[in-house]
Amino acid sequence: MEFKEAKNKFVQTWGALGSQWGINKTMAQIHALLMVSNEAVSMEDIMEELQISRGNASMNLRALMDWGIVYKEYKAGERREFFTAEKDLDELAVKISRERSKREIKPALKVLKEVSSIEANSTEEEKHFVDQTTKLYDFVLKADNVLDKITEYKDNWLTQLLIKFMK
Amino acid sequence: MEFKEAKNKFVQTWGALGSQWGINKTMAQIHALLMVSNEAVSMEDIMEELQISRGNASMNLRALMDWGIVYKEYKAGERREFFTAEKDLDELAVKISRERSKREIKPALKVLKEVSSIEANSTEEEKHFVDQTTKLYDFVLKADNVLDKITEYKDNWLTQLLIKFMK
DNA sequence: ATAAACTTTCATTTTTTTTTGAAAGTTTAA
């Protein structure tokens, strides 16, 4: 396999993976492309390489920047903006974790707390509902806290985790 | 908030959360519904409660069973099939982890290995590509192994993890 | 102040994903 083919395969695979994780294909592809580029890439080049429109490129770059995993870069004497991806994988994982926690887990916890707090007087059915949603709340809360603790380490959290678990 | 409202809110929220994680809305809703039901539910009742067609119910129940998180149940003297969800949350998390590892992480690793193995002779660009995809391969492999180790504990893995990390 | 060189926005179109429902298939009781 030669370079161009490998690069393309990587970008396509990353894009497909994105879809399975609730991230849109183009967004994941742009991220993949930037990850393996050794220098910052212009919007023009991204459009060209992925064969996408200007609007699409712009919107997905904005989304990636909102996630804090892609940065704008300015080159001296250049009007155009260039983009780079966070390349440190520990940092990348931490940012994604934090963002998903904030956007998805925290709101879900709020709802779980609400619905598990109803007055479950009468039926078995209601008791089971309260019991199950309470357990779910506790579980998700604990998982979210573990994630928080783990990502606090920031550098090499994965290695540290592995070490802890090997003991 | 009264029971019916709470139940509905829970099912809707779980469904929305599903979408963000690459699981289709109905599948997540059926799972939510079964999770909080104290007894097995017939397909008819699922269709009624979620206002979905027979085909839709059938296909998503099949998918949930393929994931191993919903079971068929037969009641004596009943022709119809009834369904229950895995209610133990540790077990549920373990099954989801294993399944996603098998379906998504393992194939991604295969591609990463392939593309990081190209002959990177000439340019800086190629060297960076190989370097970055190699790092990614190592990272994902390590993460997958940690997930494996953790879920081996099965019961209370989350608590154990929390304890380890609090030390 | 202005125009060139860019980027962003958003109504519309396209693509993808999900849902429907009727026909085909299966199982069970008599």
Next chain:
DNA sequence: TTAAACTTTCAAAAAAAAATGAAAGTTTAT
């Protein structure tokens, strides 16, 4: 064996999500 009571399948329809592209907006150099 057969017919009633179910479930599954899958082509077609509907809905949802993503992409387009042209107009509007912004920035910078002069």
